[in-house]
Amino acid sequence: MDTPVQHDGAQVESSVDLEAIMQQAAEHKGCGTDGGNSKPSCGSSAGQGDMPTEIWEKVKNHPCYSEEAHHHYARMHVAVAPACNIQCNYCNRKYDCANESRPGVVSERLTPEQASKKVLAVASTIPQMTVLGIAGPGDPLANPAKTFKTFELISQTAPDIKLCLSTNGLTLPDHVDEIAKYNVDHVTITINMVDPEIGAKIYPWVFYKHQRYTGVEAAQILTDRQLQGLEMLTERGILCKVNSVMIPGVNDQHLVEVNRAVKSRGAFLHNIMPLISAPEHGTVFGLNGQRGPSAQELKALQDSCEGEMNMMRHCRQCRADAVGLLGEDRSAEFTTDKIMEMEVDYDLDTRKAYQAQVEEERVAKVAAKQEELKALAGEVSDIKVLAAVATKGSGLINEHFGHAKEFQVYELSTDGAKFVGHRRVDLYCQGGFGDEDSLSTVIRAINDCHAVFVSKIGGCPKSDLQAAGIDPVDRYAHEYIEKSAITWFKNYLERVRSGEIEHIERGDADIRQGALIEVA
Amino acid sequence: MAFKIIASQCTNCTACEAECPNLAISEKGGTFIIDPEKCTECIGHFDSPQCEAVCPVDDTCVIDQNFPRYQAAQ
Numbered sequence: 048m049d050t051p052v053q054h055d056g057a058q059v060e061s062s063v064d065l066e067a068i069m070q071q072a073a074e075h076k077g078c079g080t081d082g083g084n085s086k087p088s089c090g091s092s093a094g095q096g097d098m099p100t101e102i103w104e105k106v107k108n109h110p111c112y113s114e115e116a117h118h119h120y121a122r123m124h125v126a127v128a129p130a131c132n133i134q135c136n137y138c139n140r141k142y143d144c145a146n147e148s149r150p151g152v153v154s155e156r157l158t159p160e161q162a163s164k165k166v167l168a169v170a171s172t173i174p175q176m177t178v179l180g181i182a183g184p185g186d187p188l189a190n191p192a193k194t195f196k197t198f199e200l201i202s203q204t205a206p207d208i209k210l211c212l213s214t215n216g217l218t219l220p221d222h223v224d225e226i227a228k229y230n231v232d233h234v235t236i237t238i239n240m241v242d243p244e245i246g247a248k249i250y251p252w253v254f255y256k257h258q259r260y261t262g263v264e265a266a267q268i269l270t271d272r273q274l275q276g277l278e279m280l281t282e283r284g285i286l287c288k289v290n291s292v293m294i295p296g297v298n299d300q301h302l303v304e305v306n307r308a309v310k311s312r313g314a315f316l317h318n319i320m321p322l323i324s325a326p327e328h329g330t331v332f333g334l335n336g337q338r339g340p341s342a343q344e345l346k347a348l349q350d351s352c353e354g355e356m357n358m359m360r361h362c363r364q365c366r367a368d369a370v371g372l373l374g375e376d377r378s379a380e381f382t383t384d385k386i387m388e389m390e391v392d393y394d395l396d397t398r399k400a401y402q403a404q405v406e407e408e409r410v411a412k413v414a415a416k417q418e419e420l421k422a423l424a425g426e427v428s429d430i431k432v433l434a435a436v437a438t439k440g441s442g443l444i445n446e447h448f449g450h451a452k453e454f455q456v457y458e459l460s461t462d463g464a465k466f467v468g469h470r471r472v473d474l475y476c477q478g479g480f481g482d483e484d485s486l487s488t489v490i491r492a493i494n495d496c497h498a499v500f501v502s503k504i505g506g507c508p509k510s511d512l513q514a515a516g517i518d519p520v521d522r523y524a525h526e527y528i529e530k531s532a533i534t535w536f537k538n539y540l541e542r543v544r545s546g547e548i549e550h551i552e553r554g555d556a557d558i559r560q561g562a563l564i565e566v567a
Numbered sequence: 568m569a570f571k572i573i574a575s576q577c578t579n580c581t582a583c584e585a586e587c588p589n590l591a592i593s594e595k596g597g598t599f600i601i602d603p604e605k606c607t608e609c610i611g612h613f614d615s616p617q618c619e620a621v622c623p624v625d626d627t628c629v630i631d632q633n634f635p636r637y638q639a640a641q
Contacts, residue, residue, distance in 0.1 A: 129579070129580045129581045129582075130580050130581045130582035131623060132621065140578045140580055140623050140624075141624070184580075185580055185582065190581070254620055254621045257586070257613045257614075257615075257617060258614060259615065259620040
C-alpha cells in the first residue's frame with residue numbers, strides 16, 4: 048500500500064498483537080499475509096493473484112464475494128425466512144413495492160419446496176447462476192427449519208450450486224454445526240458495531256431466549272453473539288464476510304474499530320454499505336432525518352479500512368428475492384405462478400459449457416489488463432482520478448450513456464485501474480424526475496469523476512458533461528474497461544505534464560437511493 | 568382472556584407463530600390470528616407474552632378486551 052492509513056492511537060498500540068492474530072487466522076484459512084503489511088491477500092481482487100487455490104476456488108464464481116465474478120456470474124435469493132429476531136432502525140418490514148430494491152424487502156414469501164423449484168427453474172434458464180443465498184426478508188437463522196430445509200432440498204437436486212446465507216448473527220452460534228452440515232461455505236454477518244453504546248442507537252431491541260431486551264443490554268447481547276459466531280465459523284473453515292451499514296454521526300468512525308475486530312476473528316472480506324434512509328421507506332432513520340453518507344465519505348472510510356483488510360466495493364444492496372446478475376433484477380420472470388408452470392430441465396452439462404466460455408472471457412480480460420499495466424511501468428505521479436464507466440458486463444465499455452442505469456467507478460493512478468464502487472443513476476420509484484432532469488441526476492452521481500467512458504453518447508449530454516468538467520470518452524467503445532482506462536489515464540498524465548491541461552480535484556457526489564426501475 | 572393481532576398492522580412475518588407456546592397462532596386471510604381459546608398470555612410459560620415481544624410492529628399483538636383476563640390454574 049502506498050497510501051498511509053490513518054487510525055487512532057489505540058490501534059497503533061495493538062498492531063503487533065493484531066498482526067499475530069491475523070497471521071494465525073489467515074494461516075487457518077489458507078490465506079497468506081505479505082511481509083510487514085497485515086492485509087490478508089485474499090478477497091475481492093480482480094484475479095487470483097497470490098490467493099491460495101483453495102480460497103480462490105471458493106470465491107471466484109461468487110458474484111457477492113469477487114468483484115470480478117459479478118460481471119459474469121449470477122446469484123439468486125429465495126425469500127423463505129420472513130421472521131426476524133431483532134429490530135434495526137434502518138429497516139421497515141411493512142414496505143414492499145415491486146420497484147423497490149433494498150435488503151429486507153420481497154414481493155412474495157416461498158415455502159422451502161417452492162424455493163427449491165424456483166432455484167432449479169432459474170438455474171436452467173440462467174446458466175451463469177452459481178449461487179443461492181438466503182437473506183431474509185427477516186433473518187435466515189430466526190427461521191432455521193425453513194432455511195435448512197431449503198438448503199437440504201437444493202443440495203440434493205442441484206449439487207453444483209453454492210449455498211450461502213446472510214444473518215444478523217444473534218442465533219448464529221446455535222446453528223454453526225448445521226451450517227457446516229449443509230456445506231454452506233459462505234456466511235455474511237451484518238455487524239454495525241462492537242460498542243453497545245453505539246449499538247443502542249441502531250437497534251431498539253433484540254428478542255433472545257424468549258425475552259425482549261432493549262438499549263445497551265440488547266446491543267451487548269447482539270455483539271457478543273455476532274463475534275462468537277464469527278469465531279466459530281472461522282474455526283470450521285467457513286468463509287465469512289462482514290457487512291456494515293455506514294450511518295454518519297452514529298457508527299461511521301466506529302466502523303474502523305469494527306473492521307479491526309472482525310479481521311482479527313478471521314472475516315475475509317468487509318463490505319461497508321451506505322445507509323439507505325429515504326423518508327418514504329418509513330424506517331426510524333428515514334423518518335428522523337438521519338442522512339446517508341456521500342460518495343466521498345463512503346470511499347474515504349472504505350479506503351481507511353483497506354490497509355487492514357480487503358474491502359468489497361461492488362455491493363448492490365439487493366432485495367431478499369433478487370434474481371440475476373448484481374445490478375439487474377429478473378425476479379419478475381420467476382414468480383411462484385410462473386415457476387410452478389415451468390418445465391424444468393436441469394442440465395448440468397449446458398451449465399458447465401456456459402461457465403467454461405465465461406472462464407475464457409475472464410482470462411482474456413485479465414491478459415488485456417496485464418498488458419496495459421506494462422504501459423504504466425516507470426510512470427510516477429501522485430495524481431489519482433476517478434472515472435465512471437457505462438457497462439453491461441463482460442468487463443467491457445459497452446453501454447450507451449443514456450441507457451446506463453448505473454456507472455461503475457474506477458480509481459486511476461500509476462498503480463493501475465482499481466474498481467472502487469458504482470453509482471446508480473436510475474430514477475426514483477415515487478415522485479421521480481422528468482427526462483429533462485435525468486442528465487443533472489447523472490452529473491450529480493458522477494460529479495467526483497474526471498471522465499465517463501461510454502460506448503456512445505449524444506451531442507447534448509456530451510457538451511453538458513464537458514461544461515460540468517467531466518470528459519465524455521467514447522473512443523474505447525466495446526473495449527476492455529481497465530485497459531482503456533489505463534490508456535486514457537496515461538494520456539491524461541502526459542497532457543498535464545505538457546501543460547496542455549491543468550489537473551483539478553473534483554468535488555463530491557451523491558449516492559442515489561430508492562428503487563431500481565427498468566428503463567423502458 | 569387473550570391476545571389478538573391487529574390485522575391492518577400485521578406484516579405477515581410469521582415470527583409470532585413460531586414463538587407461541589400454545590400453538591394458538593395461525594395464518595388466515597393473509598395475516599395471522601390468535602385463537603382466544605388457546606391463548607394463555609404466556610402465563611406459566613414465559614415472563615412476557617412472546618407474540619408481543621417478537622412482533623416487529625409496536626401495538627400489534629395486544630390484549631383483546633372482549634375476553635376476561637386469563638387465570639392460571641390454581
